[in-house]
Amino acid sequence: MKKFLLFLAGLTAFIVLLANLGPMVFLGLGIWLLYVIFKQFMKTDSTAGKIGWVIVGLIVLSITISNMFALIGVVAAVALYMIYKSWKKETDGPVVHHIEEDDPFTNFERQWAELNK
Known part of the structure; x- marks a missing residue:
């Protein structure tokens, strides 16, 4: 059930990421x-x-601010990465066989795996 919920969360994050891909690029x-405008502003010696460069920078800044909702796509990309890491962590767990003996040396691996959960 947990894998299915991770799959649904990953699918949702992927769809949100695809929907916001264009605004993320812009x-x-x-x-x-x-950045380029700021560098050109610093190089220029004349007041005009x-x-x-300030006027051009303000125009580009207003266009950039209009794409701020693209941060939702960045959050979706981070969520997709976290879901991927969680998915991989579950499959790479240690393989431990449960032994019904009370010998502490025999059950050490099982107890260690239970402590690390």
Whole structure:
């Protein structure tokens, strides 16, 4: 049942990620453009050039802020990664056979696995 719920959560996170893929690309592009504009602003010596870069920066900033809901896609990507790690952790667990003896050396692996859960 837990695997089925993990599958449903992963499917939901994947659909949300795909739905927000375009805004995520535009958000990344906008952040990169803001970085380039800032570097050009710092290189420019003239006042008119600096005013021009500020105006262009404000336009790109407004476009970038309009794509802020793309952070939902980033959260979905992180959730998908966490679900994947949880899925892999369950399958890579130690294989321990239950032995009905009371010998502490024989049951050590079983007890250690129970403590680590």
